[in-house]
Amino acid sequence: xxxxxxxxxxxxxxxxxxxxxxxxxxxxxxxxxxxxxxxxxxxxxxxxxxxxxxxxxxxxxxxxxxxxxxxxxxxxxxxxxxxxxxxxxxxxxxxxxxxxxxxxxxxxxxxxxxxxxxxxxxxxxxxxxxxxxxxxxxxxxxxxxxxxxxxxxxxxxxxxxxxxxxxxxxxxxxxxxxxxxxxxxxxxxxxxxxxxxxxxxxxxxxxxxxxxxxxxxxxxxxxxxxxxxxxxxxxxxxxxxxxxxxxxxxxxxxxxxxxxxxxxxxxxxxxxxxxxxxxxxxxxxxxxxxxxxxxxxxxxxxxxxxxxxxxxxxxxxxxxxxxxxxxxxxxxxxxxxxxxxxxxxxxxxxxxxxxxxxxxxxxxxxxxxxxxxxxxxxxxxxxxxxxxxxxxxxxxxxxxxxx
Ligand code: USQ
Numbered sequence: 001x002x003x004x005x006x007x008x009x010x011x012x013x014x015x016x017x018x019x020x021x022x023x024x025x026x027x028x029x030x031x032x033x034x035x036x037x038x039x040x041x042x043x044x045x046x047x048x049x050x051x052x053x054x055x056x057x058x059x060x061x062x063x064x065x066x067x068x069x070x071x072x073x074x075x076x077x078x079x080x081x082x083x084x085x086x087x088x089x090x091x092x093x094x095x096x097x098x099x100x101x102x103x104x105x106x107x108x109x110x111x112x113x114x115x116x117x118x119x120x121x122x123x124x125x126x127x128x129x130x131x132x133x134x135x136x137x138x139x140x141x142x143x144x145x146x147x148x149x150x151x152x153x154x155x156x157x158x159x160x161x162x163x164x165x166x167x168x169x170x171x172x173x174x175x176x177x178x179x180x181x182x183x184x185x186x187x188x189x190x191x192x193x194x195x196x197x198x199x200x201x202x203x204x205x206x207x208x209x210x211x212x213x214x215x216x217x218x219x220x221x222x223x224x225x226x227x228x229x230x231x232x233x234x235x236x237x238x239x240x241x242x243x244x245x246x247x248x249x250x251x252x253x254x255x256x257x258x259x260x261x262x263x264x265x266x267x268x269x270x271x272x273x274x275x276x277x278x279x280x281x282x283x284x285x286x287x288x289x290x291x292x293x294x295x296x297x298x299x300x301x302x303x304x305x306x307x308x309x310x311x312x313x314x315x316x317x318x319x320x321x322x323x324x325x326x327x328x329x330x331x332x333x334x335x336x337x338x339x340x341x342x343x344x345x346x347x348x349x350x351x352x353x354x355x356x357x358x359x360x361x362x363x364x365x366x367x368x369x370x371x372x373x374x375x376x377x378x379x380x381x382x383x384x385x386x387x388x389x390x391x392x393x394x395x396x397x398x399x400x401x402x403x
Contacts, residue, residue: 001278002026004090006075006126007097008068009053010035011228012142012211012270016094018218018225019271020278021066028069028088029053030080030097034118035228038104038235044371046228047244047363048214059224075122078129085133092138092278093130097122098184102146102323103234103376105181112180119184120191127195138281139203140274141192143185145263145293145333147207149176150326155333158205158289178325179378189289196287203286204277209263209293211270212239212348213356227267229359232371238299239264241372242306243353246314247360248367252307253374256321258300259328263293263335266346276341291335294345309350310357324378 003020007013008029021027031053039045051059057068069088073080075097098119099105105115123141130137148155151174160173172193175186195201219227230236231244233253242252265273273292282288297305300316307314321327339345346352360367 001091002089003028003278004084004088004093005029006093006095006122007031007035008070009033009056010096011230012267013094013096014056015216015219015227015267016096016271016274017068018060019216020275021060021068022064022218023275028071028084028090029057030071030073030075030084032072032074032097034074034099038099038101042232042234042371044230044232044235044368045366047231047360047366048226048229049223049363049366050226050228051224055224059222060218063221063225064218075125076118078125081125081129082133085129090137092140092281093126094274094278095123095126095139095141098142099181101235102179102181103374105179105184106378107376108380115181116184116187119181120187123188124191127191127201130201131195131199135199135201136284138278139192139201140277141188141203141205143189143205143207143289144182145207145209145291146179146182147175147177147186147189148173148333149178150261150329150331151176152330155291157291157334157337158207178323193287196285200285202282202284203288204282205287205289206273206277206292207289208270208273209265210237210239211265211267212237213267213352214240214359216268216271229363231367233374234376238262239302239306239348240356242303243310243356244360244367245372246306246310246312247357247364248369249312249314250369250372251315251317252303253372254299254303254316254318255323255327255374256318256325257327258303258318259298260325261296261298261329261331263291263296263333264302264348265292265294266348266352268346269294269343272343273338276338276343280341288337290337291333292338293333293335294343295347296331296333297348305348306353309353319374322374322377
């Protein structure tokens with residue numbers, strides 16, 4: 001297959017591109033490098049040093065003899081998307097190219113607007129490009145388990161059969177997302193389902209849980225192929241963060257009561273799931289949803305797993321939850337469709353935690369303890385009525401980000 005990986009320089013896009021290339025597919029990656037820009041904005045960087053994209057694809061060619069074609073551009077520019085489709089002629093598109101951090105989307109108004117504009121416009125441009133270029137192209141889009149929120153009933157895989165006043169229908173499962181980022185994925189899902197219904201496109205929405213781990217067989221082949229590893233409070237995800245905290249002797253930062261339960265998966269299973277979706281495409285006009293995670297853990301359980309797996313003394317600190325979320329709740333979500341296609345999960349155990357900790361320890365000198373504690377609050381703060389500082393020209397200092 002000819003597969004275009006959107007966001008192919010990122011945490012999941014890059015290892016997915018290599019995985020698919022290693023299996024003999026023709027792969028191109030499109031990326032704007034904005035993920036690297038967020039690090040400059042936030043004053044943090046990947047724990048594991050990463051090479052630039054040109055060096056990455058050059059090294060991949062040297063070690064494997066295979067070509068991954070880099071395409072530089074931003075999906076919110078429709079011309080870029082059209083040109084990528086004309087130039088590469090994909091059979092399938094894997095779409096990771098979105099702002100994916102919930103805390104980033106909650107920083108302030110401009111970050112919320114940016115997240116939703118970037119994610120929705122990019123995906124709309126992809127849908128139009130597929131419809132205009134070749135409606136047979138299979139879109140594999142990364143959604144999130146967070147689209148569903150934490151309802152007090154079992155979560156189904158995308159759809160629920162409802163009987164209402166004597167009539168029955170199968171309808172999209174209700175969505176109650178917990179951040180402007182998670183909301184952007186809900187809006188995307190609606191747009192994708194609409195274009196399948198209306199234009200006859202074919203799409204798989206992968207509602208993915210929280211990914212842990214970093215290295216894959218391909219990214220481990222050479223330091224210039226290394227994948228990024230985020231541990232800061234904005235882009236770092238919970239299990240990887242807890243392992244970093246345990247390695248450097250920082251108390252594990254459990255937010256609130258720690259009863260928040262989430263679907264989790266190993267990064268190796270992300271690659272396998274995307275490949276399974278690609279190899280088993282939906283019919284024309286079909287919009288399908290797979291819940292992409294392998295097991296559920298509460299935040300407190302994860303903290304205990306990490307402290308139990310790693311030698312030494314560790315402490316767990318319950319911080320006031322910076323997010324607005326249920327700290328204790330019912331959680332049971334279906335996840336059988338990928339297993340039915342043949343997924344063999346890599347489950348979490350002491351050995352997996354130990355190997356991630358080993359990698360973290362190798363790079364521990366690069367850890368900046370200042371980016372570990374959460375600073376983003378879910379509730380907006382009122383701007384002060386009197387500016388507390390002034391810019392060099394005497395005007396009130398602006399708390400604007402680089403975006
Ligand atoms: N949490 C802590 N302590 C921490 C960090 C997080 O208790 O130091 C808690 C959070 O309050 C939350 C849970 O852990 O209840 C998960 O937080 P997270 O930052 O690991 O994950 P989340 O914000 O949900 O987002 C991540 C990815 C996102 C993906 C999502 C899948 O960044 O791209 O869509 O996981 S899911 O959670 O299923 O929606």
